[in-house]
Amino acid sequence: MESNVHKISCPDCRLSDLCLPYGLQQNEVQQLATIVKNKRPMQVDEYLYLQGDACQNLYAVKSGSFRSFIADDNGNEQTIGFYLPGELMGLDALQHSRTTCSIIALETSTVCELPLLRLNELCSQMPSLQNQVMRIMGKGISSDHDKIIMLGHRTAKEKMATFLLMLSRRYAGLGFSSTVFNLTMSRQDIANFLGLSNETVSRLFTELSKDGVITVKQRGIQINNLATLKSIVKPCLPDDQLSFIA
Amino acid sequence: MESNVHKISCPDCRLSDLCLPYGLQQNEVQQLATIVKNKRPMQVDEYLYLQGDACQNLYAVKSGSFRSFIADDNGNEQTIGFYLPGELMGLDALQHSRTTCSIIALETSTVCELPLLRLNELCSQMPSLQNQVMRIMGKGISSDHDKIIMLGHRTAKEKMATFLLMLSRRYAGLGFSSTVFNLTMSRQDIANFLGLSNETVSRLFTELSKDGVITVKQRGIQINNLATLKSIVKPCLPDDQLSFIA
């Protein structure tokens, strides 16, 4: 049914309010659409790019989800973040035109490719787009700061609650349910992202289930008590500071 | 002697190779200098800005050093980063023209103020400046990623070694010694930044001293064995991935 998602252009894309076009005039969106390349769908475990690749593009998630991670010489990975529809990937390559992390598809997904050269040209002519690019980069930076806070001084349980709330908010922003959703990443991915062992993640799912806060069925998550979840995180962040992540 | 640091303009600033002017032609630097406001010197513990302030500027460190942190409702702080000369502050406000962290001077310091509105105007006319701004934001993002890696899966000792190497590199980049320098932040600040207790930080300084890797005298640090320090971090990061932090 959604098999043609990758052919939809910016003006018709249901994400346009979340993605780069946000705040632009209709004719401006059309201009933006001319430089966007729609890529063919990607399969599970397919790489968008590899750490160290030359990269002169930004990529917007059109559908599906992705995981970004940095690997060291021994092959140990640290997951940096997860990307949902409307979010921008490739900001890490802005410094040296070379990616500093790898990005892999967690499910069948589609992306839009934005050549930086042409995006910059367009920015010069279109201040509103320039502002929007700046805003998005700012968002990327503050969500990274949120991650630093989460990793810095939180207990395993706080991290877990934070993670679930973050997903809840982002799905809500996409027009999906904020209390029922499927995890597209493995326990291992979550553990790695949160700086925990996967056993600890598993135990926490069990504990939160037993307390009735959530219901877990494989990768299916139902949040039964948002308030409790928030109260676990509460002491950590100003209430609106859960914007989070990319 | 350096009492007039705050009056020096971009073309004459000894930092111009590190800061925004990097890679610009001489006449372009002069143009940039016209929009830069030199601020008066700041004292220890003076705030550059407070979390939540409206902010339409970027700030470059001209001399001294700063600490940025986010506080929650209970007043608990998480240090996000430290800023040395040539580094840019205020990127966190790009999203909503409002700062998401507070920044405080660790010592007597001076900063340059760059109004975003005028910077954007100038970027439209000067593609090389546009690129440079992008590069710097990309640098900010990848150094945040480095911090996420550091906080994610590292032992206290690895974090400590990473922290010292990061400072070493940045001081070296400024033309100072990479092995002898003074910490401008307290043990508490370091602990908070690394997600450790200050007791643990203290113990690690002692341990590294006993092993002869470093010599510590109050806030004075001497690295006696860079190789050992690197070997502590080694399993964690590709060798050149210590660019780090802002």
Added chain:
DNA sequence: CGTACAATTGAGAATCCTCAAGAGCAGTGG
């Protein structure tokens, strides 16, 4: 239906934190 992989559960061990006391240094005032 069997295999491969992911997730759960348990027990013991290690790291790091918390609490508490003591040491070192700077600044103040007698």
Added chain:
DNA sequence: CCACTGCTCTTGAGGATTCTCAATTGTACG
């Protein structure tokens, strides 16, 4: 000049959280 105060930093002991190792269960897919 010296004691006093306040602060940061150091050091120690005990305890809690989380990790590691190992075994078991559960699920997907051929």
